[in-house]
Amino acid sequence: MPIPTRRPVNHRGLRVLLIAAGCVSTALAVLGIFLPLLPTVPLLLLAAACFARGSQRCYDWLLEHRHLGPMVRVYLDGRGIPRRAKWTAIGLVWLSIPLTIFLISAPVAMKVALLAIGLGITLYLLRLPTDSPCEKNPPG
Numbered sequence: 001m002p003i004p005t006r007r008p009v010n011h012r013g014l015r016v017l018l019i020a021a022g023c024v025s026t027a028l029a030v031l032g033i034f035l036p037l038l039p040t041v042p043l044l045l046l047a048a049a050c051f052a053r054g055s056q057r058c059y060d061w062l063l064e065h066r067h068l069g070p071m072v073r074v075y076l077d078g079r080g081i082p083r084r085a086k087w088t089a090i091g092l093v094w095l096s097i098p099l100t101i102f103l104i105s106a107p108v109a110m111k112v113a114l115l116a117i118g119l120g121i122t123l124y125l126l127r128l129p130t131d132s133p134c135e136k137n138p139p140g
Contacts, residue, residue, distance in 0.1 A: 009053050018054030022047040026062065039092060041071050041085035048072045080129030090125055093118050 009015050025047035032038030044062070051059035063069050063076075075081050097118040101111045 007053065008056065015054045018050045019058060022050030022054060022058060022062075025050060026068070029068070039085055039089045041075070041081050042089050044068055044072050045075055045081075048076070074131045078129065080131045083130050086125050086128065086130060090122050093121050 009018060025043045028038055029040045029043035029047060032040035032043055048059065048062055051062055063072055071082070071085075080086075097114050101114055
């Protein structure tokens, strides 16, 4: 799968928002390296998507970063996301959605919609290719 074509946004305000969202996402991803409940790779992918539309310089920085870049490039090269990141993201979805459903007072339709969103996210993540450490370093 080729790296998606980058289409920058022309509106200055939207560009600033995208760069800010990318920076926040990157900061949370870095925290996720140390805190097991924050999914590092999905947050880095979000940052890459924001930077791709908001700032070529930030996008290039992220992809070329010594520690963060390889995690993003693996996905962009079509090799998928690491197994741990995939299961962490799915686990967090199913930890947060039922918790939200029980803690908020909302119509039943909204609670059903949350469950449907969680199912959609889970199916999407399960369909993504999984980058296996064994495939990177084949024996021999």
